[in-house]
Amino acid sequence: MHEVGIANEIIRIINDIMGEHPGQKVDKVKVVIGEMIAVVPDSLTFAYTALTENTLLQNSKLDIEIVPLTARCNVCSRKFNIKEFEMTCPYCFSQDIAVNNGNELYIKELEVS
Amino acid sequence: MPVITVERKVLEKNDQIAAVNRKLFGERKITAFNLLSSPGSGKTTLLEKLLPQIKDIMCGVIEGDVQSDRDAQRINSLGIPVVQIVTNGGCHLDAGLVKDALANLDLTSIRLLFIENVGNLVCPANYDLGEKMKIVMMSTTEGDDKPLKYTPMFRTANVCIINKIDLLPHVEFNPDTARENALKINPELSFFSVSAKTGEGMNELADWIRTQV
Numbered sequence: 001m002h003e004v005g006i007a008n009e010i011i012r013i014i015n016d017i018m019g020e021h022p023g024q025k026v027d028k029v030k031v032v033i034g035e036m037i038a039v040v041p042d043s044l045t046f047a048y049t050a051l052t053e054n055t056l057l058q059n060s061k062l063d064i065e066i067v068p069l070t071a072r073c074n075v076c077s078r079k080f081n082i083k084e085f086e087m088t089c090p091y092c093f094s095q096d097i098a099v100n101n102g103n104e105l106y107i108k109e110l111e112v113s
Numbered sequence: 114m115p116v117i118t119v120e121r122k123v124l125e126k127n128d129q130i131a132a133v134n135r136k137l138f139g140e141r142k143i144t145a146f147n148l149l150s151s152p153g154s155g156k157t158t159l160l161e162k163l164l165p166q167i168k169d170i171m172c173g174v175i176e177g178d179v180q181s182d183r184d185a186q187r188i189n190s191l192g193i194p195v196v197q198i199v200t201n202g203g204c205h206l207d208a209g210l211v212k213d214a215l216a217n218l219d220l221t222s223i224r225l226l227f228i229e230n231v232g233n234l235v236c237p238a239n240y241d242l243g244e245k246m247k248i249v250m251m252s253t254t255e256g257d258d259k260p261l262k263y264t265p266m267f268r269t270a271n272v273c274i275i276n277k278i279d280l281l282p283h284v285e286f287n288p289d290t291a292r293e294n295a296l297k298i299n300p301e302l303s304f305f306s307v308s309a310k311t312g313e314g315m316n317e318l319a320d321w322i323r324t325q326v
Binding site: 002005006009010012013017021024027031036037038084085086087088095096105106107108109110111112113 | 114115116117118119120121122123124125126127203204205207235236238239261264265268296297298299300
């Protein structure tokens with residue numbers, strides 16, 4: 001359940017930002033998470049809801065965007081999706097690949113009112 | 114609806130403290146390893162066997178556990194400086210916990226630091242502690258498909274130790290399959306096969322560690 005730790009950090013950053021926007025209320029929190037981070041969206045939402053209960057964020061919703069793991073082959077230069085974490089180019093079978101996406105873990109934006 | 118652009122890493126605070134730890138290790142010329150595995154793979158037993166073999170290097174240990182200081186007691190009985198972190202339910206170490214633990218170690222006399230993480234192959238993968246390398250361990254009583262199940266951990270590790278090889282005649286674990294699976298995830302991974310119990314393979318591991326200090 002590293003989702004609890006991640007939810008705590010998300011809340012810390014939101015509170016940090018909202019300190020500079022007094023009088024506004026957070027409705028939606030857009031979070032971008034790469035497949036490689038192995039976060040279970042339902043668990044993260046559960047943790048976020050539980051941790052924000054009876055706080056100023058209690059009616060805010062998490063909007064989680066999962067970014068698929070994609071890479072570019074350093075040998076044949078083709079781009080591809082990585083399936084089941086096999087770090088091999090499906091075209092030329094080289095293992096010399098550069099992961100482009102899938103390691104993200106950041107808060108993109110807040111919708112406020 | 115008004116939108117506030119954030120674009121901030123969720124684990125920014127951890128990463129900032131990890132950078133502070135890394136700088137400290139650099140200034141003090143300390144090599145730090147983050148030692149990771151499932152519960153029961155034999156991390157503490159490995160250290161108990163390894164540390165006396167590398168007595169020529171001044172070592173220190175940070176022990177991470179959910180409860181109890183049993184592991185720290187085992188290391189302390191070897192006469193090695195050790196600090197126990199009890200996470201009280203937390204499933205991983207973070208950079209802040211390690212920074213606090215470092216304040217309780219005499220760093221002037223340490224060249225090599227082992228940070229034994231909480232036994233868990235999931236959560237610790239996301240938390241940089243400031244270490245030079247992650248060493249992931251699996252044991253022959255586990256499945257040889259472990260790398261395929263805990264991919265972020267094996268992807269971010271630099272070294273993989275396969276422990277309990279003395280049990281190979283009695284278990285279904287195939288070390289070649291385990292290596293193949295791990296290399297699919299991380300082609301750069303290097304391997305050591307050991308039995309911390311019988312000492313088999315421990316000299317090779319100790320020799321490699323000497324090259325890292």
